[in-house]
Amino acid sequence: MKFLDLFAGIGGFRLGMEQAGHECVGYVEWDKFARLSYQEIHNTKGEWTAHDITTVRASDIPRANIWCFGFPCQDISVAGKQKGFTGNRSSLFFTVTRLIRDLEEENRPEFLLIENVKNLLSINGGWDFAKLQIELDEIGYDCEWDVLNSKEVVPQNRERVFIVGHFRGKRTRKVFPIERENRSTSETNEIVRLFNGRQEGTYGSQDILSPDGISTALNTMSGGGREPKIAVMGNINPSGKGINGNVYSSEGISPTINTNKGEGAKIAIREATKKGYSEATVGDSVNISQPNSKTRRGRVGKQCANTLETGLNQGVVVPVITPDRMNKRQNGRRFKENGDPAFTLNTQDRHGIYDGLRIRKLTPRECWRLQGFPDWAFDKAQEVNSNSQLYKQAGNSVTVPVIYEIAKRFKFN
Numbered sequence: 001m002k003f004l005d006l007f008a009g010i011g012g013f014r015l016g017m018e019q020a021g022h023e024c025v026g027y028v029e030w031d032k033f034a035r036l037s038y039q040e041i042h043n044t045k046g047e048w049t050a051h052d053i054t055t056v057r058a059s060d061i062p063r064a065n066i067w068c069f070g071f072p073c074q075d076i077s078v079a080g081k082q083k084g085f086t087g088n089r090s091s092l093f094f095t096v097t098r099l100i101r102d103l104e105e106e107n108r109p110e111f112l113l114i115e116n117v118k119n120l121l122s123i124n125g126g127w128d129f130a131k132l133q134i135e136l137d138e139i140g141y142d143c144e145w146d147v148l149n150s151k152e153v154v155p156q157n158r159e160r161v162f163i164v165g166h167f168r169g170k171r172t173r174k175v176f177p178i179e180r181e182n183r184s185t186s187e188t189n190e191i192v193r194l195f196n197g198r199q200e201g202t203y204g205s206q207d208i209l210s211p212d213g214i215s216t217a218l219n220t221m222s223g224g225g226r227e228p229k230i231a232v233m234g235n236i237n238p239s240g241k242g243i244n245g246n247v248y249s250s251e252g253i254s255p256t257i258n259t260n261k262g263e264g265a266k267i268a269i270r271e272a273t274k275k276g277y278s279e280a281t282v283g284d285s286v287n288i289s290q291p292n293s294k295t296r297r298g299r300v301g302k303q304c305a306n307t308l309e310t311g312l313n314q315g316v317v318v319p320v321i322t323p324d325r326m327n328k329r330q331n332g333r334r335f336k337e338n339g340d341p342a343f344t345l346n347t348q349d350r351h352g353i354y355d356g357l358r359i360r361k362l363t364p365r366e367c368w369r370l371q372g373f374p375d376w377a378f379d380k381a382q383e384v385n386s387n388s389q390l391y392k393q394a395g396n397s398v399t400v401p402v403i404y405e406i407a408k409r410f411k412f413n
Contacts, residue, residue, distance in 0.1 A: 001023070002024075002062075002063070002064045002066070003017050003022050003023070003024055003067070003068055004024075004025060005017075005024055006027070006069035007028065007053070007069050007071055007072065007092075008027040008028060008038055009031075009038070009396050009397050009398075010034055010037045010038055010041065010381065010393045010396075011041055012371060012397040012398035013068040013069075013070070013398055013403055014038075015041075015042075015372075015377070016400045017066075017068065017404075017407045019400070020404050020410075021408075022407060025047065025048065025064050026048035026062050027044070027047065027049050028050045028052075028056065029051070030051050030052050030053070033389045033392075034396070036381075036385060037380070037381035037384060037389075037390075037393055041377045041380050048060070048062050053092065053095055054095055057099075057102075058099045058102035059102075061099065064109055065109055065111060066109055066111040066112070067096070067100075067112050068113045069096055069113075069114060069115075070398055071092050071093045071096065071114070071116065072092055073116050073117045073120075093132065097135050097139055100139050101139055108140065109167065110172055111166065111167070112163070112165030113162070113164055114163040114165070115160055116161055117160060117161070118159045118161050120132075120161050140167055140168050140169075141165035142166045142168055143165045144174060144176050145162060145176065146162055146176040146177055146178065148160060148402055148405075150371075150401075151304055153372065153401040154371070154372050155303065155370065156304060156371070157301060157305070157306060157307060160399075160402075162402075164406070170412070171412060171413040172410075172413065173411045173412065175410070178405055178409070268280075269300050270291070270293075271297050271298070271300075272293070272294055272296055278299060278300040279300070283316070284300055284301060284302055284316070285301035285316050285362070286299060286301075286316070287299040287306050288315045305370050308394055309395045310392040310395035310396055315360055364378070364382070364387050364390035364391055364394065365378050367395070368381075368390070371398070371399050371400060372401040372402075373394075
């Protein structure tokens, strides 16, 4: 099907739609830097385009089966001023619906694909989302929606609401809910018992649970052999002893993880929780904006990125050996390995002992990867934009694989 790309940004909608076999017939984007990236990434030669949607007339727009738009979220996001549809940016939603009103019914798109932040569902007590549904109903669209998290397809925790409008009378097929294929038992929120202690006349503490199900809640035990057991099958150490060499049965419970079991070094990241901090290990992301804030929570993403924003706000925990200077300055210099003699002391360089970890910033390329863009697309955008713009563009974009999962479900009955 043919689609129109409104509030196009760098073309996250477009890339996902084209991967599903749809064809773009035009795009609208006002940010000059985003347009540069868009035009470098996509083959836009000969396509209809406009810079400002408020100046577009319905008669100018090419015919399309689907209109895609993630209208501005600044007035809706919890990070903004919460003006909702009374704000100048997010009210542009009604600019799009005005264009549809001005079209003859036979020229209106069969589908609308709309994206925004999750807070759209609840801002102003839910009345703004009600207004959105009323507006879509008045221009002839039945709508369905779902909140999808990018972490299902990329390592980024990014919840967004997606709305699909179906033009009444065109017999379009439902899109939601979207579920991963081959969903495992553990994702059905069920406890799978291989051995049920209560049914066998013993105790629930004797249950053997399948690793494909979720765990039962731990409770206090009164002893006497009723506490949970760990089945040790053998030991791979030459001496046959030592907890580091123990081999445990997959049908029993897991031993407690400790510093001798490969958990590794950690960094304490300040958070406004009862504990006061969260532990970050190698591969975790850390939100590095306002590091000394006493009110922030959720700063550590366990093996995945936090939601990308338009500015650089994240780092990743990586191993490092020198405590001060991360990059070598002289030919032949290298990081010392454990047990090596130290460099010659001098009056300039600072020396120290390996503390195991540091936090580095995510690169623009990594941010684009977290939104599902291929490296070739980033390389093209990098030729025409600065790093600050590339960070901003990644944060403003939609996640390409999420769009693809939706786009491949667009069909007529």
